Amino acid sequence: MPTVTREEVSRAKPDPDLFLAGVARLGILARDCAVAGDSVWKLLAARRAEALGVGLPSGGYGQGELERAQAFRVYADPLDLLGHIDELGVRDAHGT
Numbered sequence: 001m002p003t004v005t006r007e008e009v010s011r012a013k014p015d016p017d018l019f020l021a022g023v024a025r026l027g028i029l030a031r032d033c034a035v036a037g038d039s040v041w042k043l044l045a046a047r048r049a050e051a052l053g054v055g056l057p058s059g060g061y062g063q064g065e066l067e068r069a070q071a072f073r074v075y076a077d078p079l080d081l082l083g084h085i086d087e088l089g090v091r092d093a094h095g096t
Contacts, residue, residue, distance in 0.1 A: 002025040002026060004018055004021045004022045004025060006018070008021060009021050013039075013041040013042055013044070013045040014044040014045050014048070015045060015048065016030075016045045016046070016048040016049035018045065019033075019035060019045055019046060019049040019051055020049050023049070023051075030049040030050045030051040031051065031052075033051045033052065034052040034053075034054050034072075034088050034090070035049070035051045035052065035053050035054065036054045036055075036056045036078075036081065037053060037054070037055060038055070038056050038057060038058040038059075038060060038061065038066075039060055039061050040061060040065060040066065040068075040069035043055065043066060043069040043070060044069060047070060052072050052088065053069070053070065053071050053072060054071055054072055054073055054074070054081065054088065055067070055069075055071035055074035055075070056074075056075055056077065056078065056081065057074065057076070072088070073087055073088070
């Protein structure tokens, strides 16, 4: 799996550089991605990259703060996100 580290980009969150470098490495468009973030800064960076921002609270920021940071949805944990992945418009290669 491709990895991008802070040392490889000019600026970190809330700038979108990390996300933009990641999608470039994957050869896809940011607008075709969902970024799961636990902070308002990650969601801001996702929005600036034109990716869909999804909140996953992990102790620092609560659901309300992530919603105010314009998270499309906020899920309790990764398993909750996986259980609702259809809400993000994710489709397999066959469009189902």
